[in-house]
Amino acid sequence: MDWNFGDLLDATAANVPGDRPALIHGARVISWAEFDARTNRVARAMLAAGLPTGARIAIMARNIPEFIEIACAAFKARLCHVNINYRYTTAEIEYVLADCQAQALFYQSEFAALVAPLFEGLHDLRLGVPIDQDGAYEAMAREGDGRPLNIVRSPEDGYLLYTGGTTGKPKGVMWRSGDARTSQLEAPTIKTVVRDMADHVAMVAGAAAPGRVIPACPLMHGAGLNSSMAELVGGGTAILLPNIRFDAEELWDEAARTRATRILIVGDVFARPMAQALQKFPGRWDLAAMRVISSAGLMWSHEVKQILVAALPQVTLVDILGASEASGFGYAITTATNETPTGYFEPGQHTVLIEAETDRVLEADQPGEGWLARRPPFALGYHGDPAKTAATYRRIGDETFAIPGDMAVREADGRLRLIGRGNMVINTGGEKVFAEEVEEAMKRVPGIEDAIIVGVPDPVWGKKVIGLARTSDGYDERAAHTAMLQDLAAYKLPKQIIILDDLPRHASGKSDYRRALEIALEELGLAAA
Structure with a gap:
């Protein structure tokens, strides 16, 4: 089956109770009937603005309901949504918008000063829509025809997922709807066989208690939005945490309050404080x-x-x-x-x-x-x-x-x-060391709560392995060395471990290796190298 997310959303909305929550953000609850109507209106407004099929629609926002609404509206209008990292500078935002020839930018009002210069310099950018409670976006979502668009869509309709990687400029990964949905259905947690639209409708209509997901990581990264879309397409609910900064206690508060069934995280940077909160407040x-x-x-x-x-x-x-x-x-x-x-x-x-x-x-x-x-x-x-x-x-x-x-x-x-x-290989004395393998061994050591590995220039080894770690009570460097030898060959062990209060990570939770290398060089007195 060649799927299209716009068609799937239309079919799902037609077969779920209208009062079921689609989006929850703190005290704000958007029902499925409201979500369907709002996204249909925004899709119509996009088309009324003259945006042609396949036009790139950039979204720059934190984890708010409007992010998901805009992405879904783009699917319904046969437009291609693009993620913008809200931590970027104006120059970095400009690079992505120019690279994908974005014709519209939906942005949270707190970023207005960052994006204001872009509308003069980017010739393709014809539409800018601020997202706030009573502004242009809300007018789009509240006013006009909220019925389905009833247009013929294609599995070729899709989206662009910009990824920074560890080196170089961000690259936009092009996904077709058909391939993205087929990949979603491979998940081992999906037990129902869904082969075609009839199967999909039967699954949605028969799910009395569908899933409720909390994407704890940013929607601006692929996994956060993908997990939300997967739950919504199945007739479920996406739950967004109320505050900007991740707080494990708040996560568990919201999970309990909303009866969440699933949480998406990115590794120990999320999981460790979640585990510590459960230990600190049992029951x-x-x-x-x-x-x-x-x-x-x-x-x-x-x-x-x-x-x-x-x-x-x-x-x-x-x-x-x-x-x-x-x-x-x-x-x-x-x-x-x-x-x-x-x-x-x-x-x-x-x-x-x-x-x-x-x-x-x-x-x-x-x-x-x-x-x-x-x-x-x-x-x-x-x-x-x-x-x-x-x-x-x-x-x-x-x-x-x-x-x-x-x-x-x-x-x-x-x-x-x-x-x-492969691009995180450290060649030390002719031996290859993979950063992630050493990081996982470090994190198994008592007293090491987080770790990042980098390679710094060395006159003898070419590169030497350096560890950055966040530690807790019980950490002992000699004991750590002994413990890591149980998992790793001696040449893979860090020549030195630099202890920090916090390790450099992106909003997604992934390691910021560029900054980690800068810190290591500074700590070792090699900054000018």
Whole structure:
């Protein structure tokens, strides 16, 4: 089935109770009937502004209901929404808008000063809509025809997901609706087989108590919005945390109050304070409705997982191994009675390993090491960058594979052990060290709560491995060295561990390796190198 998110949203709205919550943001509740009408009105307003099919519609906002509404309206109007990182400077925003030839920018009013200069310099940018309680956006959502648009859409309609990566300028990953929805349906937590629109309608109509998800990470990153869309398309509810800064106690307050069934996080940066709050306040929250906590983009540690399943024995923890360019490479499932070890994943149904030196695709049952890759469906490529597209989406034999740049090992039992990203390899004395592998070993050490690994220039080794860590009581560097030797060869161990109060991370929770390297160089007196 070639899906279209606009068609799916129309079908879902027609088959759910109109008073069911679609979006919850603190005291604000938007029912499904209201959500459907608001997104239909915004879609009509976009088209009335003269935006042609496929026009890029940029969204710059925090986790507010309007972010989701604008993305859904774009799907309904056959327009292509684009994520803008609200931490960007004016120059960085301008780069993304120019790169994708954005014709409209919807922005939260707090960012008005940042975006004001853009409307003079960008010739393609014809529409700017501030988002506030009584402004231009709200007029769009409240006024006009709220009925479905009744237009013919295509599975080719999609969106652009800009990803910064660790080096270079942001790149826009192009996703078709058809491929994105098919990828969503691969999730191991989906038990109902959905083959066509009739199956979808039956699933939605038959779900008396559909899911309620809290995306704890920013919507401006792919995983946050994707998890919200997946729940909404199924007739469920997306719950957004009221405050800007993440607070674990607030998360549990909202989860209990709204009877949330699923939470999306990004690794230990979210999970550790969540676990600590449950330990500090046992029995404070009624979380009986909670079923799944999933993490995308960053692994989380065994210790934290064990605290969570001990406090919430009914919950399934899911590590999702994916990338902006393709999803569903693997899943690690942890429950109160069973666990996939941290760093290991059960491969997705389309996942393969490709030998780095020979480009040979390993057989499904063959142990070995190689690039982590998958067969379709996946994204189309990078907007405006055919060379990078060809490097990531490679033709091998008579097949095309998505190869985002992670290395993995397939063990004898068929599980995948993630080594790390190829562009985060540290070559030290001729040996290759993957930053993520060392980070996970560090986070298993008692007293280390968070860790980032970088390689700094060294006259003897070429690069030497340096660790940045946030520690708690019980940390001892000598004991840490001994503990890490149980998991890692000696050459992989950090030559030095720099202790910091907080580690540099992006809003998504992912490591900010550029800033981490700057800090390491400063601490080591190598800033001028």
